[in-house]
Amino acid sequence: MALQSLDIARRSATTTPAPGVRQTTEVAKLIDVSTCIGCKACQAACMEWNDIRDEVGINHGVYDNPIDLTAKSWTVMRFAEVEEKGKLEWLIRKDGCMHCADPGCLKACPAPGAIIQYANGIVDFHQENCIGCGYCITGCPFNIPRISQEDSKAYKCSLCSDRVAVGQAPACAKVCPTGAIQFGSKEQMKDYAAKRIVDLKSRGYDKAGLYDPAGVGGTHVMYVLHHADRPELYKGLPNDPSISPLVSLWKGFAKPLATVAMAAVALGSLFHYVMKGPNEVSKELEDELEKEDAK
């Protein structure tokens, strides 16, 4: 019996299937950007719960701090001032792991068991198995994982898998003062989002919608956006994210193909030898040279 306290759906660099008989509820975190005030309580709660403290940085001329995700900042608020047709909007988005149903990080990871996707949808990094290659970063369509300078391991949001495992909401969801972060089953979250979208449409946000990108099989962190038609307004939320075709090529069919090709060459050589025999120096030549020597 494995030690897992959550059922495993997939694990990195493992070709055999995980135990998959038990069916657990798929969970999701919904970030309602339209009620987010950018207070960073989620950042604080994340640091506190996960026992991580980032560096005390400097002001970069913006409200964003820390300025980007790091191995010690698993979530950051991204602030965008958007002014269109004389109307100013301060769009604030909590950035962090999206917990994709089809996780690019897991696909790219070469270390068995370093990245686990639980049956409830959480994609978790297990640093003790991480070799620090950074392939997860290469694989991620959202540019989320970060390698620590201290231990060269990759870190990112775990969706507080330790809390979820005992039935609690992630620290960021629990703490969120305005309720902009909600947590529950994915189905509940979609229903909740639908209600929020109706409300937003009634306030003139005709393009309000849910961000649950199909390109990565849907995510377990979703957004309600007032401008769902233009996610890029929210400090570069990808419009239609998917695992890069390059990564799919690399960690997809290149893997078996190249292995087959290499094996084919190896086996081909073997059979060539067996069938054609060695290429030896001809006896005539040797004799000829011996004769010369004898002269």
Next chain:
Amino acid sequence: MIRNPKDLQRYTAEERANHWIVGICFILLALSGLAFFHPAFYPLTQLFGGGVWARILHPIIGWLMMIGFVVMYFRFKALNRMEPADREWLDRVGEMMDGNDHNMPEQGKYNGGQKAMFWAMSVCMLLLFVSGIILWRAYFSFPVDVVRLGAVVHAAVAAIMIAMIFVHVYAALWVRGTVRAMVYGTVTRAWAKQHHRAWYRQVTGK
């Protein structure tokens, strides 16, 4: 110790050492690289002390190989200039493979296949080096799209390279009497006369 004083010197000690440095590096790189490439090979990391050590050592060995290869490149560059005879040889490589080398054109120190291999490896080495640097997160940080391209290039070129090295090694084994050239540095006159007649004539004056 020279086995037979009449044997021909094909490689100097420096050349042989150079070759084997590159060769050993390559084997280590292939083993560790394959470990990251496909989960089936991941246990190969145990040869290096585990996944983390494999990840740390791979780029360092890569640097060593690259340095070794650059030296080797300049050593052998001139000898690998393609000539019309080489093209003819390459055209008729099928006969050669078939074990029938009687009608092959006369070859210098290197035959067309070897020369082609030399240039192909040089290109591959360059690609591996550049893409390897891109992937080396401990010291470099490139835009993620570049890294992704780098990863594909590194993996694809490495696979090609490994296949080529298989061919290279097999060729050496298949053509009897070749391996000793890289081990002792000498080949027999008969070997030289059969496989590299032009070179034989050049070194023996006959």
Next chain:
Amino acid sequence: MQVSRRQFFKICGAGMSGSSIALMGFSPTSALAEVRSYKLAHATETRNMCPYCSVSCGVLIYTTGDKSKNAKADIIHIEGDPDNPVNRGTLCPKGAGLMDMVKSPNRLKFPEVREAGSNEWKRISWDDAINRIAAHVKKDRDANLIEKNADGVTVNRWNTTGFLASSAAGNEAGYLTSKILRNLGVVALDTQARI
């Protein structure tokens, strides 16, 4: 049998990996996945309140130990109290960071004095501190307490020593502070509430 492109590659992959394993005699090490263990499992929970703004959010403070004699309670985590009707478990970034306030490296640990003209702090005992302060207080009060004003009205005020009261102390401390100060005759009294 119909095989899609994707399935084809899967089969290839599975076939290859299987064959490679067979060829090389290796099998992948089994990876054990376990979530980080829940750090509050046996911590002691105490109901308290956030000391910052006057939303007065309820918080739960988690300490190590089970209040047994030899286990020193050490605060390891603070989060919102879900029962509190106002915050319902939520906190703001200040409240969410409360633990770092409690554990701030700038917490004072013992009484100190900076002598007149000195450039440094000197650690002193509580007794020394209270004795020295009380001596100052009594000297100033005895010298400057005004018993009667110019019109002969009893006023009993002492306005040469002032006090600024905390808005973060509890009601009980606030009440006691008021009770003591008024009866020392202090009138130069104000609180953070003003500003």
Next chain:
Amino acid sequence: MTNHWVDLKNSDLVIVMGGNAAEAHPCGFKWVIEAKKDRKARLIVVDPRFTRSAAVSDFYAPIRAGSDIAFLGGVINYLLSKDKIHHEYVKNYTNAAFLIDEGFKFEDGLFSGYNAEKRSYGKDTWKYQIGKDGFAMVDPTLESPNCVFQLMKKHYSRYTPELVSKTTGTPQDAFLKICEMMAETSAPDKTMTICYALGWTEHSVGSQNIRTMALIQLLLGNMGMAGGGINALRGHANVQGITDMCLYSEVLPGYLSAPTDADVDRKTYLEKRTPKALRPNQMNFPQNFPKWFTSLQKAWYGAAATDKNDYAYDWLPKKDAAYDVLAIFERMHQGKMNGFFCQGFNPLASVANKKKVADALAKLKFLVVIDPLATDTSEFWKPHGEFNEVDPTKVATEVFRLPANLFAEETASFTSSGRVIQWHWKAADGPGESKGDIEILAALFLKLKAMYAKDGGKLPEPILNLTWPYRIPAKPSPAELLMEISGKALGDVFDPKDKTKVIVKAGEQVAGFAQLRDDGSTQCGNWIYSGCWSQAGNLTARRDNSDPSGLGQTLLWGFAWPANRRILYNRASCDVSGKPWDAKRTVIKWTGTAWGGNDVPDMRPDAAPDESVMPFIMTPEGVARLFAPAMADGPFPEHYEPFETPLDKNPFHPGNPKAISNPAARVFKGDMETFGKAKDFPYVATTYRLVEHFHYWTKHSMINAVLQPDQFVEISEQLAQEKGIATGDKVKVRSNRGFIKAVAVVTKRIKTLDVDGKKVHTVGIPIHWGFKGVTKPGFITNTLTPFVGDANCQTPEYKAFLVNIEKI
């Protein structure tokens, strides 16, 4: 708050102005979001900056810092001229119908009775006309030119949209849109709430800012309603409780106004504070003042207080002058003070004009800092580079620093902004030798008591006779103290209607202030908290959060003062006949025999509607005051410019230089000279908090330091362009009192305003940095701020002053 945090969810329209609830009170602001989500409520934000609150608002309008009365006066004018008011409410529940003295005038920016010399008003004409029956005269038709309604209409008719826009810089269409949205809530079943904070109080017209909004809420009939009210979002966790305990010179615990030199004896003192009803049948609740005061005296002096010695009235200090924090520092600066205590208070950082504060502290003989943290104040004498330039050898103040405990290390009760008193429990010991505030104060007091007992000294009686009934004298327990605050019977207390019936036995805790007596038979440390620890036990520790009404009242959670009432003036949520204005949000109603419902009625429980007992029981007239003579600077709010204004005149009174800034605000000698002029300091500055930080505390907390590490100021893109400043550049901001250096945040969220034909730029300055902390060291923002306060409560004008800015 007249209402409470959760009640915000019952609102139809939320105004955030003079505050930034999302930034300073995110968890309370949640209930605004809930109102939006569940009630389809709308949120309006009016602020010089597009704030975090504005980020989730439905409508935002910019305003020049310090021009709120102009804006709100304009709203009043809109409501009155478009007749968008709640007529029944205004007529019955406010003093609209009351007739005012014929001599009352408002001319050229000044009310009648102004004394320019003293900078204050004589209030002889600011009063009701009193009839022969001794009651105030009223005109129920509201048509008399001297009734409050007509005076008010006339007063605000000057606040035209054109003049409002010209003064505030708010575009006229935005202003009118907000008027229109507010006016909709004049419907009886619609409510509007206002969330304000220090953005209104920290002005030289602070109290009047709030009053202007109160007038609007009364005109719209929103006071006393669920989802209505005037909601001050207060600062510290227990700032409400400490205010209630009255740790300031003007009042004794429970807002009992403190005796002054004029109150020569107890009788004089009580007479002045016990008003007579101004209208028939009114409750005139302050008539109970003697009961509250006597119970306090008994709590403090016990058996030593008897009717023979005026209950030791003489032992209480009599106040001769203002002793607010600005006045204290002024006295200190003049060298009139020798000793000073800072308990959990960091005045070097939080009081205006840091230089003046530091100079003042250096004149003390001794300074005692009682704090959990190493505050900036405790090291005012210590050089910290350019952040605190000082020569310690020249500072002769002896400084003591005593380590105090934090919330987690104490059992205590805190009172929230919604007046809910909640008990909390100690979780762990404090670090090192730190002690609780109670223990520290007790140690000092007991030491002094011993010294006075042994050596004698001046006026030892109050010290030696102060009640100290605590089981462990050196460690009075919070429970003992809260019981003392709540009050108990010293002798049997009888029912006033039936003198033979004992309602509280001697020694028992009283159930509430109705049981307090002025004959010495009860003691109570703070009458408004009376009943919080009754015979039923500690009600502040109750944790039943059930909410049967769905309004979020949770009457069994903790204890709200007064009398566990959650919405003040809730009688006004019903019409005159006792029927709720909005039955869907019934707070209370007349049940036929008594008042009842979802709150503790703010009314005598058996006062039948036909008795015409009006809802505002704390006024002798029983109604709310649209005209308020108690204000120092005018019975109607009037727009005055901040003391440092970018304009050379008050646009409302361009011809009167005396009426530029608040004519009744106190300015100390020498401080007028420290005010800057627009030609040298052309930009309007406003200071504020950030959500990541709490005043000067969280700069000591690592998590918060990570979230907002470094000092910055905010400017508009236009100003940045004019001054060649790029975002991220280091800038120097100067006022006439000093300078700070910070990183520039160039933002679209601050706009250049068009005010009176001038372009006015705003510089936003967050306050949280200092030279002690784990954040990057910074300058104390109050280096810049002016040393002048509100005319009524002396809160310093931190929100509107002048600066200049340059790139460095």
